[in-house]
Amino acid sequence: MTSPPARAPRNTLSRDRIIAAAKKIADDEGLDAVTIRRIAAELGVKAMAVYHHVTNKDEILDELIDLVFSEVEAPAISGPWRDELARRCRSMREALRRHPWAVGLMETRGTPGPANLAGHEAVLGVLRAAGFSIPATAHAFAILDAFVYGFVLQETMLDIVEITEIAPDFAAAINPALFPHLAEITTQHVMSDGYRFADSFEVGLTLTLDGIGRLLDPGELAAPA
Structure with a gap:
């Protein structure tokens, strides 16, 4: 079981740390995972502490896109x-x-x-x-x-x-009489070496x-x- 992040030392939270944590969460888990509560947990602080540095999630998204x-x-x-x-x-x-x-x-x-x-x-x-x-x-x-x-x-x-992984099964499922060009591009291009x-x-x-x-x-x- 993953241990929760250590609580941040007092007075060390900053806007830059919040945005960096948000980016890490987005990169690791996707944008939907980026919430004030999730960021606070990542930083080991209470959600209200985050609100002392950013107004809302929209402000965080603006910063993320600028990054x-x-x-x-x-x-x-x-x-x-x-x-x-x-x-x-x-x-x-x-x-x-x-x-x-x-x-x-x-x-x-x-x-x-x-x-x-x-x-x-x-x-x-x-x-x-x-x-x-x-x-x-x-x-x-x-x-x-x-x-x-x-x-x-x-x-x-x-x-x-994982297109190259599924290509053989995809090709096998194609009826070349009905979809000749699709079969051709899959077998002669997508499934080719390199x-x-x-x-x-x-x-x-x-x-x-x-x-x-x-x-x-x-x-x-x-x-x-």
């Missing part, structure tokens, strides 16, 4: 826009893989923190310095985040089902950046009929 943004490398306006945005996307993916609970929260906080704001400002600055119009910049930013967040979400789901879903990230990133580059031509922003 994730602080782990993401900001692009440099002085560098080539493709290289800088590619570096930022790779760094974002790595941060979200470390903290998969954050995927659904990254753009939802009503009170963004300094790392969050600085990261957004840097991406916008790179796009504007490269010559993207304001509408094109907005489209590019939305597309970049949609790709990274969506890819990480799919990676996380495939981790849960298959990694993660390898699709760089392919997708290249295609995404190629598409965003077309927004530098104003004609590419013509409204659909």
Whole structure:
């Protein structure tokens, strides 16, 4: 049986310790486990002691998301826009893989923190310095985040089902006469030596950046009929 955390020494509780404990709980147990009571237990204090440093759980969530943004490398306006945005996307993916609970929260906080704001400002600055119009910049930013967040979400789901482990049973259950392409991709790709879903990230990133580059031509922003 796991022993409860030792009670914290008096006057040692701080906001930073509370946020660090919340992040540990989220990483180990998922975001639903992050409650004031659970954080207090992790720190060996009473719940009311936590409230002396944070107002509520929403405030903790704001801080947690800002911590994730602080782990993401900001692009440099002085560098080539493709290289800088590619570096930022790779760094974002790595941060979200470390903290998969954050995927659904990254753009939802009503009170963004300094790392969050600085990261957004840097991406916008790179796009504007490269010559993207304001509408094109907005489209590019939305597309970049949609790709990274969506890819990480799919990676996380495939981790849960352990796709390479279940692929043989899945293939055996497929009737190739009814689902020939599904059978083909499973047996000849997913079940091949060295298959990694993660390898699709760089392919997708290249295609995404190629598409965003077309927004530098104003004609590419013509409204659909």
